[in-house]
Amino acid sequence: MNETATASGYNFAYLDEQTKRMIRRAILKAIAIPGYQVPFASREMPMPYGWGTGGVQVTAAVLGPDDTLKVIDQGSDDTTNAVSIRKFFERTAGVKTTTKTTDASVIQTRHRVPEEKLRADQILVYQVPIPEPLRFLEPRETETRQLHALAEYGLMHVKLYEDIARHGRIATTYAYPVEVAGRYVMDPSPVPKFDNPKIGDCAALQLYGAGREKRIYAVPPHTKVKSLDFEDHPFRVQTFREPCALCAAEDVYLDEVVLDDRGGRMFVCSDTDYCEQRRTDGHRGKMLGKVPLGGEAA
Amino acid sequence: MTVHAFTDPVFDAQKVFRAAMNVLSRPGTLVPLEADVRPPAPLSLEIAALALAFADHETPIWLDAALTSVSYVGEYLKFHTGAPITPHPVEAAFALVSEPALCPSLTSFTAGTADYPDRSTTIFVQTDTLRSSRSFTLRGPGISGTAALRADPLPPAFPREWAANRALFPRGVDMLFAADGWIAGLPRSTELSEA
Numbered sequence A: 001m002n003e004t005a006t007a008s009g010y011n012f013a014y015l016d017e018q019t020k021r022m023i024r025r026a027i028l029k030a031i032a033i034p035g036y037q038v039p040f041a042s043r044e045m046p047m048p049y050g051w052g053t054g055g056v057q058v059t060a061a062v063l064g065p066d067d068t069l070k071v072i073d074q075g076s077d078d079t080t081n082a083v084s085i086r087k088f089f090e091r092t093a094g095v096k097t098t099t100k101t102t103d104a105s106v107i108q109t110r111h112r113v114p115e116e117k118l119r120a121d122q123i124l125v126y127q128v129p130i131p132e133p134l135r136f137l138e139p140r141e142t143e144t145r146q147l148h149a150l151a152e153y154g155l156m157h158v159k160l161y162e163d164i165a166r167h168g169r170i171a172t173t174y175a176y177p178v179e180v181a182g183r184y185v186m187d188p189s190p191v192p193k194f195d196n197p198k199i200g201d202c203a204a205l206q207l208y209g210a211g212r213e214k215r216i217y218a219v220p221p222h223t224k225v226k227s228l229d230f231e232d233h234p235f236r237v238q239t240f241r242e243p244c245a246l247c248a249a250e251d252v253y254l255d256e257v258v259l260d261d262r263g264g265r266m267f268v269c270s271d272t273d274y275c276e277q278r279r280t281d282g283h284r285g286k287m288l289g290k291v292p293l294g295g296e297a298a
Numbered sequence B: 001m002t003v004h005a006f007t008d009p010v011f012d013a014q015k016v017f018r019a020a021m022n023v024l025s026r027p028g029t030l031v032p033l034e035a036d037v038r039p040p041a042p043l044s045l046e047i048a049a050l051a052l053a054f055a056d057h058e059t060p061i062w063l064d065a066a067l068t069s070v071s072y073v074g075e076y077l078k079f080h081t082g083a084p085i086t087p088h089p090v091e092a093a094f095a096l097v098s099e100p101a102l103c104p105s106l107t108s109f110t111a112g113t114a115d116y117p118d119r120s121t122t123i124f125v126q127t128d129t130l131r132s133s134r135s136f137t138l139r140g141p142g143i144s145g146t147a148a149l150r151a152d153p154l155p156p157a158f159p160r161e162w163a164a165n166r167a168l169f170p171r172g173v174d175m176l177f178a179a180d181g182w183i184a185g186l187p188r189s190t191e192l193s194e195a
């Protein structure tokens, strides 16, 4: 067997070949049945479940020596979670890593879809905590599996409609359920619903891995993905009143950053690579130069 | 010449996987299959590489009549993958077809269950060419607009059989076609029509 020239004692990308093969088979099925959750025999990884072990296993099964990996968490490459996953693959697979979306061939993400339009030669791997969109409505796995088998999604619509009755609108803003290719209802992972439109008709393959719940699912490129809604309450993404305070970007997802203890605050791109690139390109937001950059969200 | 499996099991398997993932993600698109493998005839290099990349003791393999007729093919696959060889297509996780014109009906394989549509057969088919002038039009997930499948030969009833397979969705079989170092994919989600 070929042992790799990376950290001694590890197989390439940590996982043994049989585990990779099993995950790869699950990925092929997931692609063939868009939005369907394929069970897989999730392995213990040398990190806690909350750290995206499902995404890590999918990435490990996909990665080859020529890949360039980017890892983001809440849009940032610099959180502890993102840094540790990136280091893990640098150590176990020896792959190149990057913070630039455009330079990456594989992007593992938690909580965001990059703002930069993805390409056909890129793969987006989502870390998923709870893959079952019906779980909050029906705790029994045998029941949810039946509901998916019958495409019986009335419960989900009832839940969204209760939102409307209570709040006058659909209050769900994260993990907003989508219907994939006209068949399965899928949890897009806890991305803001702002990102839902980017999941449909995306040029890149999107893979979802849930470690604790042992599920892999996928959205192939150029697949129709519809956020659930009602005729009288159509799906709408969040909008922001002001552009990014640092790079002046509009139509991007912004995070609120507290500046001081006197209530000072600003809104900046959640996607830090996108924001930096825009500033490099000369775009200037109204707070640029007035606040220290880097670690703004501390 | 001696037969052999992957000379570089880790990276050959990864490359073959990525090629298979790409063609199933983009039905009809041709992707080169690179792997250093030398299977016993009449098992083709491409089909052998796919079997070596995906099969193991958990995935029974079914072989068509031509592949069954040479006992060394089954022995090679058993030895290098650990997969059991089954005479029953309905039990197969992977079906290896070297004579597509004689391929049994797609309904001979397993389409999975309503609860577990993933428990289905993936069929690897060796064809003479993936660039035939005879073309099928493809539509569905993974395709922007339309794509084409130019695998040839195929069983005469293939368009009708595929329509029946598509009608089972989310149940169904998935297919990969190979020729001349290239592969193309046809997942169950794809609609196929005669161009």
Ligand SMILES: [Zn+2]
Residues within 6 Å of the ligand: A244, A245, A246, A247, A248, A249, A268, A269, A274, A275, A276, A278
């Ligand atoms: Zn910005």
